[in-house]
Amino acid sequence: MPVSKSLPLLVIGAGTWGSSTALHLARRGYTNVTVLDAYAVPSTISAGNDINKIISTLQNRQGKDEMEAGETLLRKAVAGWTHDPLFQPYYHNTGLVIAACSEAARERLGIRTGLKGDSNLVELSTPEHFQRLAATGVLSGEFPDWRGFLIRSGAGWAHARNALEAAIREASRLGVRFVTGDPEGRVTKLLFEDDDVKGAVAADGTVWRATHTFLCAGAMADGLLDFKQQLRPTAWTLAHIQLELEERALYEGIPVIFNIEKGFFFEPDQERGEIKICDEHPGYTNTVHSADGSVRSIPFERTQIPKESEERVRSLLRETMPQLADRPFSFARICWCADTPNREFIIDRHPEHPSLILGSGASGKGFRLSMRTGFKFLPSIGDLIVDAMEDKIPPNIHEIVKWDPENATNRNWKDTLGRYGGPNRVMDFQEVTKWTTIEGEMSKRS
Template identity: 70%
Template sequence: MPISQTSSVLIIGAGTWGTSTALHLARRGYKNVTVLDAYPIPSAISAGNDVNKVIFSGQYSTQKDEIEVNEMLGQEAFSGWCNDPLFKPYYHDTGLVMAACTKPGLERLAVRIRPDSNANLVELTKPEEFRNLAPRGVLRGDFTGWKGFHARSGEGWANARDALVAAAREAERLGVRFVTGTQGKVDALIFEKNDVKGAITADGRTWRADQTILCAGANAGKFLDFKQQLRPTAWTIAHIALSPEERALYKNIPVIFNIEKGFFFEPDPEGEIKICDEHPGYTNMVEFPDGPRSVPFEKTQVPKESETRIRALLRETMPQLADRPFSFARICWCADTANREFLIDRHPEHPSLVLGCGASGRGAGFKYLPSIGSLVVDAMEDKVPEKIHRLIKWNPGIAANRNWKDTLGRFGGPNRVMDFHEVKDWTNVKYRDISKL
């Protein structure tokens, strides 16, 4: 049946990509859009439900055609942060430092940043050059072995949770219906005659739709066999609270990101600094009859080994904070494709099912919030340009016999993909509702 603006469209998942898709459907005039999610907005398990995310134009690809496509997608997203009145208030153009310490790390850094194409970059080779990025003396660490580049503008961070909520509220204003809680918790997709015709929720209701869009992030594998194309992978974050007097000292520092050690931001509006230790990620591998899969779970703590890495990063950069207690900690899930490219496509075997998956740890896909939904809607309307489609299409062949331990070019920690079954000790940070930080 041809798609029209009155077609019923059902979106599974109200995280970053599901919300962006709902917004762009509404902006294109679709009148019958429903979003299902088990959690109220913002979803407690969405990677986008966070105080801040890096907004960075760097590369993850090495091939010319891949670089061209990703630069175009990145520019569309950045334009949204800078020019869309809905998102512009949440973007902070503080600048960004990207650095590494070892030869392999510096080689990978050369993939992610190309100085010859950006006159805005300043090379940093000495510890004092890193310390001078914060004139109020908060970057007082040794920065031993650090080398990198400082983008003085055109990079920064976004108030993630607030931007996500704003996008959802605007979609609602334009007529999108969000259904959450038990009524929105999807148990299964409806498969009929080799197609998908909607979903069934935990309250037993059947939600039928002309088009179903799966934007369930790391949980997408619960509803569909992705033939090894997705690997749920988790990262680790912690917050440290600053006193009101301290906050002004740290305000407007650039995002500091060492791709082998971790990254941190200026304080969020509530006065907390978020720190993430960098590593190739954690899985939670579980054996199933058809083979092993990584299964996401929710936890508002981090492994003790992660805490050790976070505090080591602080000792190198802001030693005055290295022994402060954490005010919050969390594991954060994303779904890795085999090549770290997105998976956005109409399913070739289920013609009414569209996939918006595989953010692949690229800022948890969050930096694309202003624009990614437009690409998902293009997939639904079968008008993705061929150059882009080749890169993001359903392609189980590239994931055949997949190495679940592939680091995908990431560094940090033990420089290998870890598994939560190996973790012996966790932090004991007092629980806080992350939707109300």
């Protein structure tokens, strides 16, 4: 049954997926949309609140149905970054390097054919190949055992925070109401009535009733609904190094460099002149064992990273840009995603609570895409989530993104899900004893 455009709709979460959902609801003409978030937008705990995220159309090897479904979403996302005036200013078509060191990881790259005759793909097999990708002295490392390829065009990065803020501003302009901060915007529970979800309750006691409720709370969603082990909040680590004014121009325009065993980094952002570096690994959990024997990973906010992560970041720099390897960090934080057992999204109408629409499972990569970030779908993911409410998701896509607790039966909580790097195992913050200390005012910013 069609949903009236004026009935109250509630979106829980104002991160990447919640903001995209709010935007697409407004663009489709829904006039009574409220978004709740415990943090001022853009949320400091949102993975999308970042200076840059990888944008790429590259897909890994997979089945035919997954390939077709993935290409559908990718086309919409790329169209948003390249043609939608709202998002186009934040996309930087710098190119993207994908590399690995071990033979097993190179096999995981998934592109072994098609290099010959494809002018957009350039094979990189020697240190000199990597060093020539930037001005003399920038990529001056030895790149030991690095092999991979450069995607010349159709890949790069987006200024994530600015794009997220643009989506929020446009949704607000179109009439969406954002209620943020604690306690007004912090949801403490869903409102269950007659085996359905009729809204949510905020920490200040306000009851927000809605015809449909969209749960887009990222890694925090597991605290509001029993996902039956389908979500495992998993965190990654990032650090910034601020360049001196006189050296920033040398680093501008370098492609994104991503070694799936070591980590990745970007050209400096123009606002602060910072280079963001991420060490690659299968992720961290924050595991809590309940009395009934169940296991959960509880997300938390922290503008520090483990010392072991700092060492991995500096190791990556020693191999690629050794001149920066000992520079102090200007910023660092942990960044949460919500791993599903197959690393696919969960975008569906809940089968037991039909007024609850799920926009969850941003598992670092959906549809088994090679890039670790799901942020690339900011322009389009809300369109699919609204399709779930309107029962318009194509069957081939629904089969992949449906609510599927059987897929999580006897789930291995330590499954690396095909990721490499670091100790090649899922780590746990409960075992971390030493954290970085970021000096100065930069560490205090949101």
